[in-house]
Amino acid sequence: MSAIRSTVNLLYGKLVHFAATPKRFGVMIQRTIYDVRTGQRSVLDVAKSVLMTLVGVVMLLVLLFPLYWITTASLAEGTRLFNTAGIFPDPATYNLQAYHWVVFESDFFFVDGDWGYPQLVIGGGGLIPLSVGWAGTETGPGALFNSLYIVSVTLAAGFLMVVPGAYAFSRKSFIARKRILYGYVLFTQIGAGLSIATLVALYSLFSAYGLTNNLFILGLFYAAGAIPFNTWLLKTYMDNIPVSYEEAAMVDGASFLQTIREVIIPLTKPGLAVILIFIWLAGWNEFIIAQTLLSPENYPLSVELYNLATEGRFQTPWTRFAAFANLFALPVAIVYFMAQRSVESGLSFGGMEG
Amino acid sequence: MADVTLDGLRKEFDRGTIVAVDDIDLEIEDGEFVTVVGPSGCGKTTTLRMVAGLEEPTAGRVLFDGEDVTDIHAKDRPVAMVFQNYALYPHKTVLENMEFGLRMSTDMAKEERHERVREMAEMMGIEELLEDSPDELSGGQKQRVALGRAIVREPEVFLFDEPLSNLDAKLRTEMRAEIQKLQKEFDVTAMYVTHDQEEAMTMGDRLAILDGGKLQQVGEPTEVYENPVNEFVAGFIGSPSMNFLEVTVERDGSAVRLTNRDVGFEFELSQEYVTGHELADTTYTLGVRPENIDISERITGEETMTATVEVVEPIGSDNYVHLDVTPDFLARSDPSIRPEPDDEVGVDFREADIHLFHPETGKDVFLSEREIEAATP
Amino acid sequence: MADVTLDGLRKEFDRGTIVAVDDIDLEIEDGEFVTVVGPSGCGKTTTLRMVAGLEEPTAGRVLFDGEDVTDIHAKDRPVAMVFQNYALYPHKTVLENMEFGLRMSTDMAKEERHERVREMAEMMGIEELLEDSPDELSGGQKQRVALGRAIVREPEVFLFDEPLSNLDAKLRTEMRAEIQKLQKEFDVTAMYVTHDQEEAMTMGDRLAILDGGKLQQVGEPTEVYENPVNEFVAGFIGSPSMNFLEVTVERDGSAVRLTNRDVGFEFELSQEYVTGHELADTTYTLGVRPENIDISERITGEETMTATVEVVEPIGSDNYVHLDVTPDFLARSDPSIRPEPDDEVGVDFREADIHLFHPETGKDVFLSEREIEAATP
Amino acid sequence: VTTEEEPDGAGQDDETDPDGEADSDDEAATGQAMMWVDMLEAEEDDLEDYIAEFEAETGHVIDKEAPGGELDEQLETAIPAGDGPDSWVWAHDWVGRFAVREEPPFLYDATDDIDVDLDAYTGAARDAVQFDGGLYGLPFASETVTLFYNEDMVSEPPETFDEMVEIMNDYHDPAAGEYGLSYPATDPYFASGFLQAYGGDLYDEGAHEVGVDSDEVKQGLEALETLFDYIPADPSYESQIVAFADGLAPFAINGPWELGNLVEEIDNLGVTALPTVDGNHPRTFSGVQMFYFSSMLADGDQSTVDAITDFVEWYTTNEEVVSNNADHHGYIPVLEELVEGNDLPANVQAFAQQVDHGVPMPTHPNMDSVWIPVEEALSRVFDDEQDRDAALDQAAEEIREQI
Amino acid sequence: MASSTAGGKAALERVGESVPFTRRDWGLLLVVPGVILFSSFMLYPIFYLFYISLTDATFAGSVIGGGAELTGLDNYVKLLTDSQFWTSMSVTWLFVAVSLVIKVFVSVGIALLLNHARVAGKRYMRAIVIVPLGFPAIFTITIWRGMFSDARFGVFNVVLGRYNELVQWIVSGIDAAVFFASVSAPQALLVDIPIGFLSGRWEAFFAYVVTEVWLAYPFMVIIIVSALQDVPRELNEAAMVDGAGYLHRFVNVTLPAIKRPVLFASILTGATSFQQFLIPWVFNQGGPARQNELIIVYGYREAITFNEFGLSAAILIIAIAFIGVFMYFAVKYGRLAEGVDDS
Numbered sequence A: 001m002s003a004i005r006s007t008v009n010l011l012y013g014k015l016v017h018f019a020a021t022p023k024r025f026g027v028m029i030q031r032t033i034y035d036v037r038t039g040q041r042s043v044l045d046v047a048k049s050v051l052m053t054l055v056g057v058v059m060l061l062v063l064l065f066p067l068y069w070i071t072t073a074s075l076a077e078g079t080r081l082f083n084t085a086g087i088f089p090d091p092a093t094y095n096l097q098a099y100h101w102v103v104f105e106s107d108f109f110f111v112d113g114d115w116g117y118p119q120l121v122i123g124g125g126g127l128i129p130l131s132v133g134w135a136g137t138e139t140g141p142g143a144l145f146n147s148l149y150i151v152s153v154t155l156a157a158g159f160l161m162v163v164p165g166a167y168a169f170s171r172k173s174f175i176a177r178k179r180i181l182y183g184y185v186l187f188t189q190i191g192a193g194l195s196i197a198t199l200v201a202l203y204s205l206f207s208a209y210g211l212t213n214n215l216f217i218l219g220l221f222y223a224a225g226a227i228p229f230n231t232w233l234l235k236t237y238m239d240n241i242p243v244s245y246e247e248a249a250m251v252d253g254a255s256f257l258q259t260i261r262e263v264i265i266p267l268t269k270p271g272l273a274v275i276l277i278f279i280w281l282a283g284w285n286e287f288i289i290a291q292t293l294l295s296p297e298n299y300p301l302s303v304e305l306y307n308l309a310t311e312g313r314f315q316t317p318w319t320r321f322a323a324f325a326n327l328f329a330l331p332v333a334i335v336y337f338m339a340q341r342s343v344e345s346g347l348s349f350g351g352m353e354g
Numbered sequence B, C: 001m002a003d004v005t006l007d008g009l010r011k012e013f014d015r016g017t018i019v020a021v022d023d024i025d026l027e028i029e030d031g032e033f034v035t036v037v038g039p040s041g042c043g044k045t046t047t048l049r050m051v052a053g054l055e056e057p058t059a060g061r062v063l064f065d066g067e068d069v070t071d072i073h074a075k076d077r078p079v080a081m082v083f084q085n086y087a088l089y090p091h092k093t094v095l096e097n098m099e100f101g102l103r104m105s106t107d108m109a110k111e112e113r114h115e116r117v118r119e120m121a122e123m124m125g126i127e128e129l130l131e132d133s134p135d136e137l138s139g140g141q142k143q144r145v146a147l148g149r150a151i152v153r154e155p156e157v158f159l160f161d162e163p164l165s166n167l168d169a170k171l172r173t174e175m176r177a178e179i180q181k182l183q184k185e186f187d188v189t190a191m192y193v194t195h196d197q198e199e200a201m202t203m204g205d206r207l208a209i210l211d212g213g214k215l216q217q218v219g220e221p222t223e224v225y226e227n228p229v230n231e232f233v234a235g236f237i238g239s240p241s242m243n244f245l246e247v248t249v250e251r252d253g254s255a256v257r258l259t260n261r262d263v264g265f266e267f268e269l270s271q272e273y274v275t276g277h278e279l280a281d282t283t284y285t286l287g288v289r290p291e292n293i294d295i296s297e298r299i300t301g302e303e304t305m306t307a308t309v310e311v312v313e314p315i316g317s318d319n320y321v322h323l324d325v326t327p328d329f330l331a332r333s334d335p336s337i338r339p340e341p342d343d344e345v346g347v348d349f350r351e352a353d354i355h356l357f358h359p360e361t362g363k364d365v366f367l368s369e370r371e372i373e374a375a376t377p
Numbered sequence D: 001v002t003t004e005e006e007p008d009g010a011g012q013d014d015e016t017d018p019d020g021e022a023d024s025d026d027e028a029a030t031g032q033a034m035m036w037v038d039m040l041e042a043e044e045d046d047l048e049d050y051i052a053e054f055e056a057e058t059g060h061v062i063d064k065e066a067p068g069g070e071l072d073e074q075l076e077t078a079i080p081a082g083d084g085p086d087s088w089v090w091a092h093d094w095v096g097r098f099a100v101r102e103e104p105p106f107l108y109d110a111t112d113d114i115d116v117d118l119d120a121y122t123g124a125a126r127d128a129v130q131f132d133g134g135l136y137g138l139p140f141a142s143e144t145v146t147l148f149y150n151e152d153m154v155s156e157p158p159e160t161f162d163e164m165v166e167i168m169n170d171y172h173d174p175a176a177g178e179y180g181l182s183y184p185a186t187d188p189y190f191a192s193g194f195l196q197a198y199g200g201d202l203y204d205e206g207a208h209e210v211g212v213d214s215d216e217v218k219q220g221l222e223a224l225e226t227l228f229d230y231i232p233a234d235p236s237y238e239s240q241i242v243a244f245a246d247g248l249a250p251f252a253i254n255g256p257w258e259l260g261n262l263v264e265e266i267d268n269l270g271v272t273a274l275p276t277v278d279g280n281h282p283r284t285f286s287g288v289q290m291f292y293f294s295s296m297l298a299d300g301d302q303s304t305v306d307a308i309t310d311f312v313e314w315y316t317t318n319e320e321v322v323s324n325n326a327d328h329h330g331y332i333p334v335l336e337e338l339v340e341g342n343d344l345p346a347n348v349q350a351f352a353q354q355v356d357h358g359v360p361m362p363t364h365p366n367m368d369s370v371w372i373p374v375e376e377a378l379s380r381v382f383d384d385e386q387d388r389d390a391a392l393d394q395a396a397e398e399i400r401e402q403i
Numbered sequence E: 001m002a003s004s005t006a007g008g009k010a011a012l013e014r015v016g017e018s019v020p021f022t023r024r025d026w027g028l029l030l031v032v033p034g035v036i037l038f039s040s041f042m043l044y045p046i047f048y049l050f051y052i053s054l055t056d057a058t059f060a061g062s063v064i065g066g067g068a069e070l071t072g073l074d075n076y077v078k079l080l081t082d083s084q085f086w087t088s089m090s091v092t093w094l095f096v097a098v099s100l101v102i103k104v105f106v107s108v109g110i111a112l113l114l115n116h117a118r119v120a121g122k123r124y125m126r127a128i129v130i131v132p133l134g135f136p137a138i139f140t141i142t143i144w145r146g147m148f149s150d151a152r153f154g155v156f157n158v159v160l161g162r163y164n165e166l167v168q169w170i171v172s173g174i175d176a177a178v179f180f181a182s183v184s185a186p187q188a189l190l191v192d193i194p195i196g197f198l199s200g201r202w203e204a205f206f207a208y209v210v211t212e213v214w215l216a217y218p219f220m221v222i223i224i225v226s227a228l229q230d231v232p233r234e235l236n237e238a239a240m241v242d243g244a245g246y247l248h249r250f251v252n253v254t255l256p257a258i259k260r261p262v263l264f265a266s267i268l269t270g271a272t273s274f275q276q277f278l279i280p281w282v283f284n285q286g287g288p289a290r291q292n293e294l295i296i297v298y299g300y301r302e303a304i305t306f307n308e309f310g311l312s313a314a315i316l317i318i319a320i321a322f323i324g325v326f327m328y329f330a331v332k333y334g335r336l337a338e339g340v341d342d343s
């Protein structure tokens, strides 16, 4: 509960900070004017800064043009992506129908957009005689829930494997350590294309063991692919944390588990934030394997998105596709937004420079 | 409060290719403050870590109050340690840092712990910092917190690994006195590692000098200063360093002279000395401390040798006079004696102040075997 | 070879909320070695950086040989700088590090550059290191390379920012002498920043003492040591520090006594002194250096005061005797005088050795206005 | 994703229950079957309604799923693993390719299970669903490309190629952003009509011969080259359709799937058969939309086979369904009765005519090797990189090499 | 009690001596679960794939149905004599190399700008610039396909058209100003639109590269920005005092300091580029005429379109081997595994 509250607080703080940007910008301008007036900065100096900033802004605009373009397109449901009038749709045609479609008609939240409400069901099978059911909907939860389920499995399994592994690599010496680590490094990059490469082999293996169409196994699979890179990344991060903190804890009488909980985990936070994002993305974005292994009622968002892209016979339904993708990227954006500082510091490989 | 015994302690790294600590025997009495000093890489930290339980000895034992603790895990030893870089947990406040040890090793209630920490903080003058996080603190404050954190647990043995080396000179002097005072106050056994011989001299009840993993000499500071058992100790202890000069033993009847023709050095030993010690006809290293060298601005012809002044460094209370006898040959003189560079001055010293080191063993030939025995356990 | 003038130099940070350097006027003569010393944060580095051109002054000018260089970019000033952490380019070999400045600021041919670097390296005794990369070097070697790199360019002004603070005590002493020797040899104007007063004392032709961004005193080391213009300088220069004691002026007819009843201190000033200086009837801070305090183990009743011994620190050549007069009240005595803790000893000093500082201005009332003028530009 | 409604609403992890034990003791065994589709949304919605109607009538259960992605790739993995559907909907061009599969087979020969008389379907459709004597599905619609025109610009639809060129000449002015024709002309499927107008076949299924370099096809390409001059300077689908949709071209050559969109964009849309070239009707490739019978049926329950065949028979022969589809989706009926009957909507009528003139796409697996070389040859001619004879010769050579 | 524990301990030690696993090795236990999971989901399929590559499997069914027979190295022999394999290999390497070079330049440029003292709001820009990282590749690649659309109304073609208009406008302006001579727009300056980005060999290749660069730059930029922030300020100042101008400082101080991180990022993204599948597949399936079939696309197509599963497996095994070798050398010479040796 407190975790949720602190997350909300963090998010709120970020939003406030973000909202106050214009004000800070104003203050900055005021100060600059003051500095120029009092002769602390020359006009030339200020002009140079303005110019450089402009270059930065223009660069951003160019880089993000594709996203901007597609977002405007998502606001113009009902028109063709390409038309003879120009690149951007006529603002007069802007509407939210595409988003409406995603929320209330597509399978994003609920199958066929048929929203209901959650309901606690007492009794029923399973380990715990309690389950969350869904009432008021005829069709049941949609792709978002499948995605979240997969990502939860991936994150749980990934962290469970990566964190202790990285710790052991960073702090312990044991037999075959070097060999395994070397293997991991070699395999850091084989994951992505590999899954396409081994697609059919995978399918036949999975189907031989009866593991197809199983969200849990799929989540595990993504976690497996994320292990080498993230273990190695986290190990690199941990290498830069002085051992003396752990030793201090040990001398202070902390047991191994206490040391982990009280010292290692808090100190590794930025690194954990980074692998959180990477592992998340591993489970969130993949669709080729998901589509091959799952049957349609279990499709996660990524597959739905892909299907949307290939739905038309000769053309993609761009507006819906863009609206869908924007909503799809939203959770990642939020996670990233909250963890930005950590991610930036977690990715700076202290041992890498020079 | 425990006495600590190191019994034939040895530590090898990398499958024995590096011998970091080489059969050290040392007994530290209850409540005693022993400083371990030596040049970088001599094995000080490794020794300390073995006492703390952070490193497993290759051979030998560590005993607390006669009880073998060699196989006991660090977390179960009654020791506290202050690390060189303080090792304050950056994500915890000062209060949390200080109560951490109590929380881990005792089952005190929270209020009680805070009480204890607050008392300690008051004593150390850091009570206003309790809510701050470590990176808001200055070096000295961090050091104080690290000390406080160690003491609050009331350990029986207190270990310090160069705790002051990151502080500037003024603060260092201040903290030194503070550590000593605290150690006396709590009457806890302490082992203090440093590579700074001045720190070692001023702080310890006794001094243990390490070199190349081997214990060279153990003794009270003045004892070590006055009677270093070998050339290494002689050169290491004392600042500015002892001056060394290669000399040859020349016999002229019963008279024995130490000479170095290159620099025009000639010193006749008294009969008393000659009979007291055995001198071979070989080259020895003569050592004499800067403060034992007398400089006379007028040359009388009586002096042991003459030398040319290179630089004079005034440090206020004294002057350091650099002479061209050997590189770094230094005399420490009264501020009133201020020869100019390139002046020729007379150089003299008393027979009692000189040391003669054997060219091979490095041992001081003027010390009896017995004396050396006593000083090197 | 240039003389350097700082003219009303001032630097503010954060829109004037921090005044790092506050109107400093200083003239450094051609070939002179000036050390700038002061506590942490007093503005030493900022001053130096303004001379180097790395920081733009808020007000004031920097002149080299009378020429205003304030607006000239760092890369075009004839200065070389040695940084605290050496700032050797980690990816270049020693040779490349050393020739970099030449490559950038001259159009020498490659052979010529290498020739020059090799000569310099030989002089510094680092010719075997030329092919090594900086991280293979020890601290002292790095320091030498950094020095060599600076000198080889034959700059007109040489700037040092605490170049020795990362070295250990032994090396520090060694490098100090080396820097001085080189500076004299090349006869280059040098500005040397340090927070270590001992370093400042031994190295500079003159000393500039900064505090809170303001210049406190400029003068030769012994002059500053003997005649500090104010309490700050008096306390800062000299190690161990000067002892301070609050005293009240009491007049008894024509006799003037300085007293502090709390610690049983009473000192009668000679007539000569009283007539020479103006004393108000107020509280002054009396200062006396540890080495000027005589300790007598037998109490005769003649002494200025008696005190209890707290700790005796033997440093070999002397003993530091801590007395309970004020916290940190210290006397430096001959090693032969070794009172035990808790002994009562007599404390004495000569009238000529005491300083009296005004409670508000902090100025030494025993110095004439003229003397103070001369020392604080 | 559409699932059959679940009583517990969990919607996960319940698979087809192929034998439907619970139902088997009811009357004449009702079965359950699964079908995969990849359709436009509106088409799928209608199909769903028909399924519901059928289920209500018969008690059979048909699970319709849209696996998304490329349907053939999905089938490639699912069928061998035993997870495939009992039926799927696609054009007939996969029949040959899948019919030749053995170990495991992909298709199910339903000759013995089908009760309808195949003569109910048009000849082309009948041929399309059979391969080497096996009956692998039933057809329900056909499609091909034909001529759309903007009635505001074209008063009388052209009957001959020359008439069409004349009208195009009136409008074609690329500098002003106006064109004579919208036509993805380098796509062999779109181009097939003109290429085969003189009687040549790109691939002769009877003789297993590649006809790309035949004189007739070369002649056909000559006509096509004339059209190249009137279309926007790049032949990609999107470029082409935009010109017509934005009212900047009087003609478009495209398929029935664009009908819905274009009706919205062009106020007065006309559709007609392609004009004759030298008196010959362009022979466009036509595709026959059909329900495939999957090899899953072979191992399944008879009730499943019954369910799917009953449904397919019902759907393909139900006049109401067929004419509704024609009205709403431009599906060209393949039910002989309706085609004869002449009461189709005008637009569909035009497509039906064109289908009549056209030829079914060859279903032989070799056809897979034909498309790309021909498309590239057309591109080279379009870009003036090669003359038509050389281009087609080269393409034919490439195809033969691959086969 | 004491003696029994001692005895137990001795027994344990005796057991301990017989296996090469000592008390110090318990760290291995933390690693093993990850290794097992990784191996079972990643390594095992690779071995299986290798097995398939030794069979005559034709389509997916024969793999899954088990109807394939071992044929030894036939597939590899066939492959090495297939010209398409060599086309594919060379275009893949070309793609990796070209995109890598551009990526490095672009990312370093962006990172420098976003770390420049004179740019206000750097932090915000840094947050925004990596937004593409958050979108799924299938989405962004599809967008880029749209941007590169062959359509004359596709984004790039429209932009190029605007560019042409601009050139003509400027030229006509000059023409109007210089009235005694008639100036017309030089053809060299004008772009011949529409460009069929996806239908020309090099045009498509160019489109792949641009997209690949765009996909990879955020990751590189984050890493380089972090590295730039770690460059000690004093080094720059030392160079300044040494008389070095901006360019020299960049070459002699900044560049060497970010060399390792850039290398590191290059290796990672290079390996990813090698396995790029979606870009060619979504754009034009490696066309035109299979000329741009990157290696994974080639393998995939052999399997799916041409039903040559055994051959496809052989291709993919070779691709994996290439990546393995590439990573091995990268790791070795890029000192990526630096941390491996110290403990």
Ligand SMILES: Nc1ncnc2c1ncn2[C@@H]1O[C@H](COP(=O)(O)OP(=O)(O)OP(=O)(O)O)[C@@H](O)[C@H]1O
Pocket: B013, B014, B018, B019, B020, B038, B039, B040, B041, B042, B043, B044, B045, B046, B047, B195
């Ligand atoms: N974990 C280790 N692995 C290998 N060698 C080591 C290890 N720890 C220390 N050593 C080596 O053992 C020797 C003694 O190291 P130690 O750290 O005890 O020296 P020290 O006296 O503390 O030096 P310093 O004053 O530099 O801290 C050194 O040669 C060092 O290189």
Ligand SMILES: Nc1ncnc2c1ncn2[C@@H]1O[C@H](COP(=O)(O)OP(=O)(O)OP(=O)(O)O)[C@@H](O)[C@H]1O
Pocket: C013, C014, C018, C019, C020, C038, C039, C040, C041, C042, C043, C044, C045, C046, C047, C195
């Ligand atoms: N870039 C800056 N921005 C803001 N304040 C600064 C900056 N640089 C220095 N200061 C402030 O100016 C004052 C003087 O700093 P300076 O670095 O010159 O001190 P210093 O004498 O060199 O100290 P030290 O001995 O610790 O190096 C300090 O209070 C410092 O906090």
Ligand SMILES: [Mg+2]
Pocket: B044, B045, B046
């Ligand atoms: Mg150490």
Ligand SMILES: [Mg+2]
Pocket: C044, C045, C046
């Ligand atoms: Mg400084």
